[in-house]
Amino acid sequence: MHTGNPNSPIWFSVGEASGDLHGAELMKALKEVDPTVSFTGMGGPAMVEEGMDVLYDMKLISLVGITEILGGLPRILKLLSQIKKRLTEVRPRAIILVDCPEFNFRIAKMAKKLGIPVYYYISPQIWAWRSGRVHFLREHVRRVICILPFEKAFYEKFGVDVDYVGNPLMDVLPFDTLDQVPVDNNRIGLLPGSRTKEISTLLPIFAETARKLKQDHPDLSYVMVCAPGRDKGDLMDLWPEDIPVECVEPDNRYEMFKSCRMIMAASGTVALETALIGTPVLVAYKVSFISMIVAKLLVNVDFISLPNLIMGREVYPEHIQEDANPDTLAAAARKWLDNDSDYEAAKKDLVALRNMVGEPGAADRAAKIILDDLKAV
Known part of the structure; x- marks a missing residue:
């Protein structure tokens, strides 16, 4: 029995920056369909x-x-009990969860007990690890709304009500402008990640790769995005003085991605951004020995980067653990620098990938699905 109040606001549960942006876009779309919604x-x-x-x-x-999670546990448990009390008082019309499964699954459980309909937007990546959690979603969520094309089949296999709405990045990326940006064939991008550990591990490897490439490609220049909150000086300390590098602010990152012949990057969301923009990337990923053992036990996907998962094959070469070294990265870079047919094949794959991801309008489609479904509750 559903007891969400049709006159109450819709409750969002969002836990990090990208979810905040996706949530804001979905709010905008919901207001367009129903201006009375709060x-x-x-x-x-x-x-x-x-x-x-x-x-x-x-x-x-x-x-x-x-x-940090263990240290913050008492605070989070207290927060959850406050939220439960507030949900009981407000009786929201519906709850929309955005990613963040460790926290949001607990909210879904509360909502189920209170009879409030739950929708999951930006579905959690449980296809990658701890896939058993899919049964929880089937029991506690009315509809799962996913943004990666291969997720729909995964959820359907387990009997979850699921919709694929396209990817919100298709609305965020200014393709009309980006498709006009010329590529500088001697320019290589560097995206060493946003976390301190990632940067201190990968940037020296990228620097050593650049040194190896300098021997037979002396004209190459490098450009690096300075992640938000990162000190430019700290990044420059990890880069050799004799190899030209430019540091750009994150605001101009999409133009920077497009202007490069290729990019060396830490694994992450940026891999999908660069793929949709159409720039080939060498993906690198290196974690501690313990983290790798845990990952091997829990992770059940063949690739770590979204472009490869979407295409079902290695479009972006993945250099993981020992393979993330200057020799293998330089060899992979030379394939795209020296062999035009290899490079053009990679570019062609990225055009196909953009078509697979689909048209803009993900938030609009999600808003319509949620409001239509609420009429049936």
Whole structure:
């Protein structure tokens, strides 16, 4: 029995920055379909700008490592009990969960007990690891709305009500402008990640790769995106003085991606951004021995980067652990620098990938699915 109040606000539960942006876009789309709709719950600055009454700041749960999570546990348990009390009082019309499964699964459980309909937007990547959690979703969520083409088949296999709406990046990336940006064939991009450990591990490897490439490609120049909150000087300290490098602010990153012949990057969301923009990337990933053992036990996918998962084969070469070294990266870079047919084949794959991801309008389609379904509740 569903007991969400049709006159109450829709409750969002968002736990980190990208979810805040996706949540804000979905709010905008929901308001276009139903101008009377209002929003409350947990979110961030982008959602506040769209008019959400934020009862809980998403910073309360944006913890990263295991130790931080354990240290913050009493605070999170207290927060969950406050949210439960507030949900009982507000009886929202519906709850929309955005990614963040460790926290949001607990919200879904509360909602189920209270009879409030739940929708999952930006479905959690449980196809990659701990896939058993799919049964929980089937029991606790009315519809899962996914943004990666291969996710739909995974969820359907387990009897989950699922929709694929396309990827929100198709609305964020300014393709009309980017498709006009010329490629500088001597320019290589560097994206060593945003976390301190990632940068200190990968940037020296990228620097040594550049040194090897300098021997037979002396004209190459490098450009690096300075991640938000990162000190430019710290990045430059990890880069050799005799190899030209330019540091650009994150605001101009999409133009930078497009202007490069190729990019060396840490694995992450950026791999999908670069793929949709059409720039070939060498993906590197290196973690501690313990983390790798854990990953091997829990992870059940063949690739770590989204472009390869979407295409079902290696479009972006993946250099993982020992394979993330200057020799293998330089050899892979030379294939794209010296062999035009290899390079053009990679570019062609990225055109196919953009077509597979689909048209813009993910948030609009998600809003319509949610509001149509609520009429049937």
